Amino acid sequence: PSRPEHPGVVDYALNLVDYDPKFLPAFWYVFRDTLVMDSLSSARPLMGRYRMVTLEGDLVERSGAMTGGHYRSKMKFAAEERSRIMDLSARIASAESERSERLDKMDRIEEQISHISREVEELNREISKKTFQVDEMGSAGPRLEKAISEKRERLAAMEGEALGYKEQLGNLESSIAGSERALSSAQERIDRLEVELKGSEIPDLNKKADAAGLEVRRLQERISLIDGEMLKDKIREEGLGEKLDELSLRRASLEEQKGQALARKSAGAASIAELKEKLAASLAREEEIEGELHGLKGERLKLLERTMALQKEAEQAEREWDKIEARKSATASTEGAVLSRVMELRSQIESCGVDSNQEPPNSEIVAEKIRALEQAMRDMEPVNMLAIREYDHVQIRHDTLAQRRNTLAAEREAIIEKLDKYDQMKKEAFMTSFTEINSNFKEIFRELSRGEGELILESPEDPLSAGMTIKARPAGKPFHRLEAMSGGEKSLTALSFIFSIQMHRPAPFYAMDEIDMFLDGANVERVARLIKKISARAQxxxxxxxxxxxxxxxxxxxxxxxxxxxxxxxxxxxx
Incomplete structure (x- = not known):
């Protein structure tokens, strides 16, 4: 810092010391903004603005308090300087009161900040809930997009069929137009014949012929409808033929994969036999180690008890030793204080020109000296009397902050305890639901596939941080993970899982779109019977x-x- 332009200022103490720049923080911590003055009289005009020290050793704090320095028994303050010091004292008292008010205001602001922090936490929890709901809505988007794409594909296929039907309709309309022309000419001939044959039985026969014609047209329309149905069935049969070809290719691929799997199975069986031998040896070694470990645990327990007893004895001895050391330190400090006090009194007596070995002076001389000392003390005024009040205020603030800290610590422990309790409750609720759903899944999978299946947690100790695996074995097949199953087996497994959740917590209704697409006739019938059975509880x-x-x-x-x-x-x- 730069030196203030004022008479009597030497410089900042930090600028008068030579040091390595890397030690600047340490020297700043010691000296800070202490200003070196040549004398106390030069320092008086700057009181309250700087922390100062004179060349004679007088230390003047920013608050106006003075410590250290030398003693001059005949130091006097002029009346003008005394009034200025009193003014500074009043300003210091005002500043202290303002400081107290600001500290109180700071306490109130901290309370408001704490209240706002709690509100922010509540808002964060609400935001987390809303974010979770948005994520759930976002996860439903891919399913809807997939359904829309499937509907668009079906719409395109139906549009192609509609174009074919339009062409057929055009051909039929042209043929109908020709038939209408032939019919009109035939009708003219019929009218002429009716005139010629009036009064005969032919009109009655014509009426019967008209009724028969109407019946024929009705039957023709019915035939047209049946032809349309047959055309639809033919188109559907062609689509099923394509699917059958695709399934045949897939079956060949699966047969090839099956052969590879059988080869891997044989190799795995050999490896399993070898591993079983190693496992038997490991189990035997484990039993030996368990026996040794049991004996070592007993010895460890005895050693631990003995160690705890020795630790208690050592702690007791340390406490006794600390008490003795405390007494020794107190005695030594008291002895030093007494000796220093004796030496101080002796030096004071000798400085007053009195031989310490002589008899003490009479009371009048002592009273005179006391009055002189009191006058000297008055000459040294004013002294910072606010230090005690400031100490009391700081002590009250310290106690308040300590109480708040203890309250926050207790609240923190309570919150941690509640969080642990909530985690345990979540785990218990999850395990209860999982156990019931797993039981339902086993029963439903057995009913649909005549096989076995179960839900397996990846981490039973901490299920909320890990995943879940579905293990299933349809009738007559080995256990497989869901990824290794065929389309029909996946459908049965997925339906078993959905129905097991429905039995645990039913919904009002369920909408299912062609869930039996990949199932054969027997499995479709079992799924239909299951849906009919549980439709008594949901639509x-x-x-x-x-x-x-x-x-x-x-x-x-x-x-x-x-x-x-x-x-x-x-x-x-x-x-």
Whole structure:
């Protein structure tokens, strides 16, 4: 810092010391902004603005308090200087009161900050809930997009079919126009014949012929409808043929994979046999180690008890030793203080020109000296009398902050305890639901596939931080993970999982779109029976093209596309 331009200022103490720049923080901590003055008289005008020390050793704090220095028995303050010092003392008292008010205000602000922090935490929790809900809505987006893409593909296929039907309709309209022309010419001939044959039996026969024609047209329309249905069945049969070819190729691929898996199985069996031998040897060694470990645990327990006893004795001895050391230190400090006090009194007596070995002076001389000393003390005023009040205020603030700290510590412990309790409650609730859902899954999977299946947690000790695996074995097949199953097995496993959750916590209704697409007839029938059984507790809306599923339904709605892109909806009650 730069030196203030004022008479009597030497410089800042930090600038008068030579030191390595890397030690600047240490020297700044010691000297800070202490200003060196040539004398106390030069320092008086700057009181309250700087922390100063004179060349004679007088230390003047920023608050006006003076310590250290030398003693001059005849030091006097002029009346003007005394009034200035009193003014500074009043300003210091005002500043101290303002400081107290600001500290109180700071306490109130800290309380407000604490309250706002709690509100911010509440808002953060609300934000977390809303974020979780947004994530759930975002996870539903891919499923909806997939469904939309499937509907668009079906729409494109239906548009292609509609173009074919339009071409057929155009051909039929042209043929109908020709038939109408032939019919009109035939009608003219019929009118002439009716005139010629009036009064005969031919008109009655014509009426019967008209009725027969109407019946023929009705039957032709019915045939047209049947032809349309046959065309749809043919198109569906072609689609199923393509799927059958695809499944054949997939079956060949799976057969090849099966051969590779059998080869790996043989190699694995050999490895398992070898590992079993190693495991048997390891188990035998483990039993030996367990026996040795049991004996060592007993010895360790005895040593631990002995160590604890010795530690207690050592702690007791250390406490006794600390008490003795404390007494010794107190005695030594008291002895030093007494000796220093004696030496001080002796030096004071000798400085007053009195021989310490002589008899003490009489009371009048002592009283005179006391008055002189009191006058000297008055000459040294003013002294900072606010130090005691400031100490009391700081002590009160310290106690308040300590109480707050203890309160916060207690609240922290309570919050941690609540969090641990909530984690335990979450784990218990999860394990309760998981156990029930797993039991339902085993039962439903056994009912649908005649096999075995279960849900396995990756980390049973901490299930909320790990995942879950589905282990299933359809009838007559080995255990597989879900990724290694066929399409039909995956469908059965997924449906078993969905129905197990439904049995644990039912929803009002379920909408399922062609869940039996990859299932054979027997599995479709089992799934249909299961849905019918549990439909007493919830409503099921199932889109299906399979006969077993339709036969088990209570109500059936059929949707077909007629001429001119007109959709026909037909409903029947089957249950």
């Amino acid at each position: 099921f809306i199932v889109v299906s093209l399979r006969k077993p599923m339709i036969l088990q339904s209570r109500y059936t709605l059929g949707v077909t596309m007629q001429e001119n892109n007109i959709t026909t909806v037909t409903g029947i009650a089957t249950g």
